[in-house]
Amino acid sequence: MKRLLIVTAVLEAGIGIGLLAVPSMVARLLLGATLDTPAAVTLGRVAGTALLALAVACWLAQSDTQSCAARGVVTAMTLYNLGAIVVLGMAGIQSPAVVAPLWLAVVLHAGMTVWCVTGLLKTRHRK
Numbered sequence: 001m002k003r004l005l006i007v008t009a010v011l012e013a014g015i016g017i018g019l020l021a022v023p024s025m026v027a028r029l030l031l032g033a034t035l036d037t038p039a040a041v042t043l044g045r046v047a048g049t050a051l052l053a054l055a056v057a058c059w060l061a062q063s064d065t066q067s068c069a070a071r072g073v074v075t076a077m078t079l080y081n082l083g084a085i086v087v088l089g090m091a092g093i094q095s096p097a098v099v100a101p102l103w104l105a106v107v108l109h110a111g112m113t114v115w116c117v118t119g120l121l122k123t124r125h126r127k
Contacts, residue, residue, distance in 0.1 A: 001074060001119040005062035008077055008112065013055035019048025031091060032099040054080065071123060078116040084109040 018026045023044025024035040035041045058077065061070040088106050092098045 001065040001070065001123060002062050004074065004115050004119050005058045005065065005070070009055045009058035009062070011055075011108075011112075012051045012058065016048045016051030016053075016055055019044050019051065021048075023048065030088075030099070030101050030105060031095070032097045032102070033095075066123065071120065074116050074119055078113060078120065081109045081113040081116060085113065 015026070023041050027033060027035050027040075027044060035044050054077065057073050061067070061073040064070055085106055088102060088109065092102050092106065095102075
């Protein structure tokens with residue numbers, strides 16, 4: 001589970017920093033659309049802050065992967081990844097201008113979900 005938490009921390013920190021710094025560019029890359037209003041940019045930055053917070057939680061949890069806190073972080077990341085699959089997948093289905101990075105993100109979140117569930121099951125069986 002340590003490797004899972006480190007990879008998750010790095011990935012989410014990268015996207016979080018991107019959303020904080022240039023939210024419209026991240027939206028354009030992922031969704032093929034820009035964030036045209038100040039409110040949309042603000043929400044993009046809030047999402048970036050949330051992803052950065054998840055990255056920090058994952059990074060801190062990787063030092064003790066057998067703790068209940070680490071399992072809690074991985075459980076939260078499982079829910080986050082499932083939610084991302086649904087939200088991004090619906091955007092891809094509903095959008096006429098679907099871009100490849102969107103489907104790559106869906107596949108990445110699906111893979112991360114499987115990795116999280118596998119990690120949770122492995123630590124459960126060790127106890």
